Each structure stands twice: as structure tokens, then as C-alpha cells.
Amino acid sequence: MKYAVIGPGAIGSIIYYILEDKRDAILITKPYQLKILKEKGLKIKEFNKAVRTIRNVNVTSSFPKLKEVDVIFLCVKSTDTREVAEKIKGNVKKSALIISLQNGVRNTDILSKITGITSIPGVVTFNATLNEIGEVLLTMKGNIYLQNNKEFEYILNDIREIFNSNSIKIKLVDDIISLAWSKLVINLQNAITAITGQTIRQSLIDPISRKIIYHTLEEGIKVVEKKGVKLGFSFVLNPKLLLFLLRLPTFFIRFGVRLMRIESDAKSSMLQSILRGKQTEVEFLNGEIDKLARNMGLKAPINRELVQIVKEMERKKEHRFVSPLELAVALGIN
Numbered sequence: 370m371k372y373a374v375i376g377p378g379a380i381g382s383i384i385y386y387i388l389e390d391k392r393d394a395i396l397i398t399k400p401y402q403l404k405i406l407k408e409k410g411l412k413i414k415e416f417n418k419a420v421r422t423i424r425n426v427n428v429t430s431s432f433p434k435l436k437e438v439d440v441i442f443l444c445v446k447s448t449d450t451r452e453v454a455e456k457i458k459g460n461v462k463k464s465a466l467i468i469s470l471q472n473g474v475r476n477t478d479i480l481s482k483i484t485g486i487t488s489i490p491g492v493v494t495f496n497a498t499l500n501e502i503g504e505v506l507l508t509m510k511g512n513i514y515l516q517n518n519k520e521f522e523y524i525l526n527d528i529r530e531i532f533n534s535n536s537i538k539i540k541l542v543d544d545i546i547s548l549a550w551s552k553l554v555i556n557l558q559n560a561i562t563a564i565t566g567q568t569i570r571q572s573l574i575d576p577i578s579r580k581i582i583y584h585t586l587e588e589g590i591k592v593v594e595k596k597g598v599k600l601g602f603s604f605v606l607n608p609k610l611l612l613f614l615l616r617l618p619t620f621f622i623r624f625g626v627r628l629m630r631i632e633s634d635a636k637s638s639m640l641q642s643i644l645r646g647k648q649t650e651v652e653f654l655n656g657e658i659d660k661l662a663r664n665m666g667l668k669a670p671i672n673r674e675l676v677q678i679v680k681e682m683e684r685k686k687e688h689r690f691v692s693p694l695e696l697a698v699a700l701g702i703n
């Protein structure tokens with residue numbers, strides 16, 4: 370089976386790194402990234418292990434190369450899904466499968482509609498940071514969850530076999546939609562780190578940020594449950610359990626953060642986008658809650674305001690972060 374990874378960022382680089390020594394795999398990049406990866410190779414740093422460098426990255430910027438591929442892992446930001454889907458369209462086998470490893474709950478619909486190819490969501494629970502093109506750190510342990518699917522059993526079995534000997538495992542679940550929404554609600558906190566500039570660890574330990582995260586998630590849970598989605602899955606992807614944990618004293622939080630092996634410099638992907646002057650996924654996360662609330666005649670003022678602040682930061686392209694206290698005041702949280 371032949372694989373392609375689209376997007377040489379934090380997630381795409383890790384996926385390519387796992388695939389490349391087990392299967393025939395290509396990494397699809399933008400032309401400027403192709404040049405860097407060809408010159409420098411791809412360096413992956415995984416927790417306490419030594420840096421591993423892949424010298425001959427099988428890299429291309431040519432989407433027609435997808436015609437040879439059976440499985441595509443889509444690893445671009447949700448803001449780029451439409452554009453990439455247009456490039457995939459007409460350049461892929463009818464029998465191919467697209468696995469979106471993106472956050473948000475809309476990507477697979479957009480992909481299937483534009484490309485005409487089956488697209489399934491994958492939920493990623495590890496965290497990775499792109500230092501620069503060709504240099505990625507795996508900053509938090511986790512897995513990839515995929516929907517159990519009889520039609521694609523042979524592909525899913527092959528993927529499980531590839532990841533079997535890796536620290537990141539493939540887990541098959543029966544209700545990926547509920548899992549994707551659970552992940553979306555948990556990711557609502559990314560907007561807070563994007564605005565304050567805090568790392569994931571700092572934002573959880575700081576009592577004021579924690580309070581903001583609590584109220585943001587609580588609002589998200591109410592809206593999503595009103596839609597009829599059953600939230601809460603495993604120990605890791607359970608927004609309601611997280612809500613409970615966020616109320617614990619800082620001492621326990623410090624312990625929990627260590628238990629979860631969150632590296633001290635792990636940054637949310639939304640903060641990474643702000644730091645790189647890129648468009649964030651805020652509209653696909655907090656914006657989704659705001660949209661859903663409005664469609665049901667409800668209100669989600671905290672998530673709505675977070676979207677506006679992050680969009681303003683994107684527009685200004687400057688990294689003037691605000692303190693958690695200033696943010697709490699702006700959101701009316703006291």
C-alpha cells in the first residue's frame with residue numbers, strides 16, 4: 370500500500386517519519402518547503418530519545434503524484450482544507466482514502482464534497498511543535514483515533530500494523546464524531562494560550578488562565594450537548610472530566626501535568642500559528658461553538674469574544690500577548 374502525507378508541519382512530519390521506514394510514502398509540500406527538506410532532511414526529536422534525521426525525504430510539490438497513492442493523511446490547517454482539496458481533485462485514484470488528522474468537525478465534509486473521494490476523520494491526541502521546516506519536536510504523548518469501518522478494514526489494519534511498534538498507536542473507535550466534538554471542546558482552550566502566549570503547561574498551572582479555560586469549556590459543553598452530541602470518551606478525551614480537574618488546587622494540577630508528560634515548552638497549535646504570523650483555526654474551534662449556539666437560538670459570549678480577539682491578533686500580525694487577568698476582565702470572568 371502506498372501512502373502520502375500532505376503538509377510538512379508538526380503533525381505531517383511526525384506521520385511521515387513513522388511511515389517512511391515501513392512503507393512507500395511521499396510527503397507533499399509547498400515548493401519553498403521542498404527545497405529546505407531536500408537540503409536539510411527532516412529531524413524529529415522524540416522525548417528523551419536522540420534526534421533522528423531522515424536525509425532522503427521522499428518529497429514533492431506535485432499533486433498529480435497522488436495518482437499512485439492509496440491512502441492520504443491530510444495534515445494541513447483547517448483554514449487550508451478547501452485549497453488543498455481543489456488540488457487533490459482529479460489527481461487521485463477513485464479507490465483512495467483520505468484521512469484528515471485535522472482539528473475541527475467540518476474538514477471531511479469539505480474534502481469529500483470537493484474531491485469526490487471518501488474522507489474519514491482521525492483524532493490526534495499527541496502534541497508536536499514545528500521549530501522550523503524540517504525540525505519537529507514531539508511534545509506530548511498520545512495516539513490517533515480512527516473510526517472502525519468494515520469497508521476500509523484492510524487499510525485500517527495496515528495502518529495499525531505500521532504504528533504498532535511506535536509510541537503513537539492507532540486506536541479504532543465506534544463513534545469518532547463524538548470523539549471529534551470532545552476534542553474540539555478541549556481545544557477551545559487553545560485560543561486562551563494564543564492570546565496570553567502561555568505554553569500549555571503554564572496555562573494549566575496559572576489559576577487565572579485555568580479559570581478562563583474552565584468557563585470557556587463549560588460554555589462549549591452546554592452548546593454541544595444541546596445539539597445532542599454525547600461528550601466524554603476516554604480518560605484523555607473527556608471534556609467533563611477535564612472540567613472537574615480544572616477545579617482542583619494547583620498542587621494536583623502540577624502533578625497531573627507531569628503525569629500527562631506535557632513538555633515544558635509544548636505550545637498549542639493556535640499559539641504556534643500566531644507566533645508564525647499565520648491564520649489560526651479559531652473559527653473552526655471556538656467559532657464552531659458560536660455558530661452552533663446561534664443556530665440553536667443560544668449564546669456563547671465567551672467563545673465568541675475569544676474568536677474576535679484572536680482574529681484581531683491575526684490581522685495585526687503582532688505578538689502583543691495580554692495577561693490572563695486582562696483577558697479574564699475582557700471576557701467578564703471574575
Ligand SMILES: NC(=O)c1ccc[n+]([C@@H]2O[C@H](COP(=O)([O-])OP(=O)(O)OC[C@H]3O[C@@H](n4cnc5c(N)ncnc54)[C@H](OP(=O)(O)O)[C@@H]3O)[C@@H](O)[C@H]2O)c1
Pocket residue numbers: 375376377378379380381397398399444445446447449452453456470471472473493494495496497498499638650
Ligand atoms: N500540532 C499539534 O500538536 C496538533 C495536535 C493535534 C491536532 N493538530 C491539528 O493538525 C492539523 C495540522 O496542524 P499542524 O500543527 O501540523 O500545522 P502546521 O505545523 O501549520 O502544518 C501544516 C503544514 O501544511 C502546509 N501546507 C499548507 N497548505 C499546503 C499545500 N497546499 N500543500 C502542501 N503543504 C501545505 C503548511 O505550510 P505553510 O506553513 O507554508 O502554510 C504547513 O507546513 C491542524 O488541524 C491542527 O489543529 C495539531
